[in-house]
Amino acid sequence: MVKSVLLLMLLLHMAGKVRSLKCAGDNPLQIPHEWYQPGEILIGEIVNLIGYMSYQVSFTSTHLRTFFTFQCKEMIFLNTKFYQHILAFVFAIEEINQNPNILPNVTLGFHIYDNYSDRRWSYQTILDLLFHYGVFFPNFNCGIQKNVVGIIGGLNSETSSYMADVLSLYRIPQISYDGSFQSTMNDSAEFPSFYRMVPNGALQYVGIVQLLVHFKWKWVGFIIHDGEAGEHFLQRLEPMVSRNGICVAFTKRAPRKIHVDTIDDMMNAESNTAAILESKATAIIVHGGTTTFMWLATNIWSPVQLISIADAEHMEKTTEGKVWVTTSQIDFAVINFQLFFDIRIFHGALSFSIHSNTIIAFQRFLQMQKPSWNNENGFVKDFWEQVFDCEVPDSMNPTNSKETCTGEEKLDSLPATIFEMSMTGHSYSIYNAVYAIAHSLHTMFLHRAKHTAVEEEDSQAFLTVKPWQLHPFLQRISFNNSAGDEIMFNDRGELVAGFDVTNLVTFPNYSYIRVKVGKLDAQTPPGKELTIHEDRIEWHRELSQPPFSLCNDKCYPGYSKEMKEGEKFCCYDCAPCPQGKMSNQEDMDYCIICQEGHYPNKVQDECIPKILSFLSFADTLSIILVFMAVFFSLTTAVVLAIFIKYKDTPIVKANNRSLTYVLLVSLFLCFLCSLLFIGQPNPVTCLLRQTIFGIVFTTAVSSVLAKTIIVVVAFMASKPGNLFRKWVGKRLAYSIVISCSSVQMVLCALWLCVSPPFPDLDMHSLNAEIIMQCNEGSVSLFYCVLGYMGFLAIVCFTVAFLARKLPDSFNEAKFITFSMLVFCSVWLSFLPTYLSTKGKDMVVVEIFSILASSAGLLGCIFWPKCYILIVRPEMNNREHLIRKQILVSNN
Structure with missing residues (x-):
């Protein structure tokens, strides 16, 4: 009880750091965050930078009541790492506009909205992106053509689905960088305008199973997003791991929003922590989005910081024995009340990441970022204030509670949990998505120029593009980006590529790097899609080799597995081989008879040749x-x-x-x-x-x-x-x-x-x-x-x-x-x-x-x-x- 109260007090104390953001309970947001830059042709983007966390609290204890009285039911937070998604989009637009070889006579513009990870805001921002001209008239053209040829987003399957509901009606190309396992979004008949700048998510199923088999992890835990994508993931993966002799020790579902509602929620957090950390399952598969990671971090890290030092040391030691295996949508990101989150508890995690490559110009672009508080970027003010813990000067509402932001702060001074300087997999997908639309436009204009006399056409009419006209060119697009990677879609509108396997290496300053230790390639023969370089993997600091993840100790050679009644097949006893049989591998289901001419040795772990026996004259x-x-x-x-x-x-x-x-x-x-x-x-x-x-x-x-x-x-x-x-x-x-x-x-x-x-x-x-x-x-x-x-x-x-x-x-x-x-x-x-x-x-x-x-x-x-x-x-x-x-x- 005391531990739960202390955790709640910490969360509410940290909530004070977002007082510059609006509370969405009694007074919802009136002006959405957006960034608009005009151009002859527009490309839209829907981002998931901002979200909500519910923290309605009610206590019956009189001596605590005065400390927990709030009017708001939701708190807005910034997922600061996702600001790179916006910058990657803007960087790609600027790079294309400066490139004379792509759309030389066309200036691309953009319009970026945040959907706040909310269904209502998703529909609102999509319609606003298509039809807003100062006054919102959905599905009406008021004489001014808003030339949006494609929209990029969203980060998760829910956002992608909300966007597709609207964009498919108008056949506007939608390129998602959603790496979740939502199979319904692959239906080209229902969503003909939907493209994914990520490979087929089913490839990750194969990769996860092969990774577990490679390291012989037989007893694993699942942490999934509580939603349709999470259930789909579970339904697909559980039979696959079972067929490969792997059992699921536990399954925890991370809520769509982080709740801090009641004492019961605090107790649930403690029970979740115990179930995860005290389980014999060393390998834990984490599926979902950033919300899943934040929920996991809240359940593990926060109790460690609040309980006694002895218990904290015990729990930290327990977390060091875990290997976190994350899917492509998981990003090791923190929010406002986790600014001092110790990422080292996830040291050694293995992640299936969307393939990315180094864009050197993008790193220079990030280093040169100097915000202007008066430009059209509606995101930078909140982002800058939160990551640098300062306050942007406001003549209308001056305060002296914090230092003033100078604009000279450098992004490369931030830890990786707050903001990464290297291009992440999602940002790389956004960068390629912008180029895919640009190359499709360029190819379409070349096609028009080849079949139409330009002098007979008005130049403005020549640049008029109906979004649906872009599909034939987008479907057949194929080009090499600035990093040398080939970008093309398959017949299902998915990127033809694989996944990277990365290893999380953390540092005491709350930063980390992700080291590529393998890859997942769909072009290789079945059963060999996964390539792992074990020598590159850095495990937990106290481990020199991959840990075991078993329900019980292995059955060594000379023994075979003996099932326990009422237990899963991964939990068993070890029985010695009967006379005349042997087992030469670990965890054999049954002992075997040696081949003709051989017999088991004394410890029954190998077969040795029999000697020829007859009554010799030399005896x-x-x-x-x-x-x-x-x-x-x-x-x-x-x-x-x-x-x-x-x-x-x-x-x-x-x-x-x-x-x-x-x-x-x-x-x-x-x-x-x-x-x-x-x-x-x-x-x-x-x-x-x-x-x-x-x-x-x-x-x-x-x-x-x-x-x-x-x-x-x-x-x-x-x-x-x-x-x-x-x-x-x-x-x-x-x-x-x-x-x-x-x-x-x-x-x-x-x-x-x-x-x-x-x-x-x-x-x-x-x-x-x-x-x-x-x-x-x-x-x-x-x-x-x-x-x-x-x-x-x-x-x-x-x-x-x-x-x-x-x-x-x-x-x-x-x-x-x-x-x-x-x-x-x-x-x-x-x-x-x-x-x-x-x-x-x-x-x-x-x-x-x-x-x-x-x-x-x-x-x-x-x-x-x-x-x-x-x-x-x-x-x-x-x-x-x-x-x-x-x-x-x-x-």
Whole structure:
């Protein structure tokens, strides 16, 4: 409450500085501000130099009432920067009149009015400009031709629209320098006389979006003018920013007039300040006109100056974190009660400005300005008094409240917030608009001279121009101005040009400069209209790089966005990427899977190539397995050699020498076939490894089965009259081995014909490796081969188990039972282990199973016999064998 009262007192105190202006509440302005200079042909201008600010106040508190009693409801203020618009217009007229190459025999005159940013005054001044001859008769020609061929104005869409309502009726060319986004003014059918000395405003939409995308500003605020143009801007831009992943944090509407009506308005100002400055939105888009800027400045700066020093420092620090992005109509201008406004709170602002260029002669023209209080310039007195805080001598109403204006004051001594010495974008547009009309007149006169004999025409009649006659020439106008820029209109009556992107650089003396840091060009390919030179941008003094404008912190690589329920899509949490996925950019919507042959690193922010994985001979584990395979194969060869050496001894004969040799050779090959599983897979090894292993192992198991069956048959044949006598012999053993092995051979042959194994790359089983493996082709046939071998092993184990107590030479059935128990245990544990491993580990499991099962057969069956043959040769005789069989039978 106290803060609001203090702000109101400051505004009302500063209002005293405009007491030389008339109060428009009870006694409206009777004589509008104007500047008239006669000429053979006139060009009119409607300016927006003067405006109103409402300040009706009503308090209920008795101790404050006496301080806030006013008769006026509106206060007139001068937007002093816009006085340059008038001077640019006058400068162009004088320059053309002095140029012998343009309209050499014609003197241009002008008539300038101010419309006070008011609809009624807009209509009044337009009609007055067309029909006023001392007495106002609208739409009547009283015998005196007021030869106005074109009118330039206005600054905003409302003024342009008011002017077009009247001028379109008479088809008088109107050239606006309005840079707002009023699309209805582009309707050439409804406003055929309307031209714009600015590019298509829709180009700014593209520029704003590309600027936000360029700096990755995702959470932005909007401050718009409360009117049709502002709503149109919002309706067009919001969907565009949304499609580019940008959200609007807040939207504030600046009123058409600055109100200081009640305490509620003061509280609204404070709430607006809080909403703007405390928002996480660092980038704030400001659209509208100068009134919008003044409203923003009033809401931000004034509370900062009125509250406590500590709070002021806090708020100033808060404003330093903001980046103001303004549209082409925004001008950093102040009014009377803001003369000491600290422009530095807008330091680093980025603006889309109407393209302008340096006119050196115009700067000299401004430096030479020495006002005369008695000439036709109805603006200079109020302007001079306000910007130099002096009083023009008035013999009719002398006062001594201020110093007297000498007229020797210099415009270049004023800060840029009050008046700029460099030509602004609006002034540049006005300058070009005057030249466009002049060149059109010049072209029309040349056309007339070419088709009409001048001597047959009265010179005055020759110079008579109907405004509507100018349109065909104005529509096709094309010329280069004094700065070298080409001026021409497109088919919609808009200037064919782009926009400048400027950076506001401020100074402690309340002045500033605007540095061009980029451009917006419609002639470039779509998506590349905006060019920004970041190295030229000067950000807030405490920042060395562009600030962030996000609803929350960025999601860094390795994380993805996770939407918050009930929040806008720009507000989200960050979730780590799931296993096997990664994100390599900030703020990714979802994590992605790496391309084939790559996998995420530990922090999941990049993909790295997978390494090829196979059981190489250089691996330590491979060396161990090779050593084991060679060792057991050599051991098998030694055992075979021992059995061959002692082939005629009873222990060798008693166990069927042929089957023993077949079994030992099979085991020898089993140990060696494990080497096929080591090394990089290739077509040959893939075809051979499983098939050779299956056939050789089946032969070994078949031999063991044959030995077991021979034991059973021999025992049963020992009984008199038994039918099994005829089966005893080598024929039965060979039949068993050949028949059992043949079935496995048929399965392997079918496997190779239908779907043989082949080298393959497994990209997905392991996260960091590409497994080089042998694809088994037909998995069903592969398991048929293993299943058949397991079936033989189980049959062999069952028969051996049942025959373990039968009389046998050296009790071979017991040895076979134990060996098949080891064999079956190894392969039963192999299956789940094999299926649960990947890559080279799977190969290792299979090799180990081959070696372990083969070693089990070799050790359990042949180690006891080798022990007798080598260590206990005395047991290797027929008597010992017969005695043992008798003992077994008696038991």
